[in-house]
Amino acid sequence: MGIDENIMNFIYGEKKQTPLQYREGDIVPVRITKLVDFGAFCVTKDEYLTSGLIHISKIPTDLHLHTMQVIDAEVIRIKEEDKLELSLLLHEKKDTPFQVLSKIKEPLPEKTVPNNEVEEIIQYLSKEFGIVSEESKKEVEEMVKAMGVFRFTMILNKTLPDFKRDLVYHFLKEMKKRRDGL
Structure with a gap:
């Protein structure tokens, strides 16, 4: 062939x-x-x-x-x-059972504090101490958010009777700290 x-x-x-x-x-x-x-x-x-x-x-x-x-x-x-x-x-990417559950489960509600609660606490502090600065207001908000209203109020009530309300006292205490640092 x-x-x-x-x-x-x-x-x-x-x-x-x-x-x-x-x-x-x-x-x-x-x-x-x-x-x-x-x-x-x-x-x-x-x-x-x-x-x-x-x-x-x-x-x-x-x-x-x-x-x-x-x-x-x-x-x-x-x-x-x-x-x-x-x-x-x-x-195809398959979800693990935990991923499936996390999609099904509703996310937990975020811990929120009603604004009027924080405002009432700030008003109470201003009656006790006088003018509350913006920095102190933010600090109160953060502490209330972290601790919760009940726990913050309990600590406030325990601390208040022993706290010295004399502004000059706190000023002199701050001066001593700075003096020791020099």
Whole structure:
């Protein structure tokens, strides 16, 4: 048989079908060859180079494909002419049971203190001590938020009888601190 006959036989002769090596459920490496609106065409990355389609419904929404990308795919069905129908859903990120619970469970309400409660505490302090500075008001708000109204009030009531209300006393105490630092 001459070379021309071999070429003619190759072109027009019966194609030898290699038995397809895939079964449904197999995971095979594929190369994405073309992206289209309805999915992605691909070819297996082995000696058979079997073509297939990955329908858009079988591609996870958070998975971004590009041509020439090699990725593992699951064989869903083998169609006529040994074409493969494939899925990439095996790459879908599955939530752990704790993640599922955290999505279902409502977030705990944040600890809030009604503004009128803080304002009443500040008014009480101004009656006891006089003018309350903005810095002190913010400090009261932070302490009430951290401790809660009840606990703050309890500590206030325990501290108040022993506290020296003499402003000069506190001023001199501050001066002594600074003197010791010099």
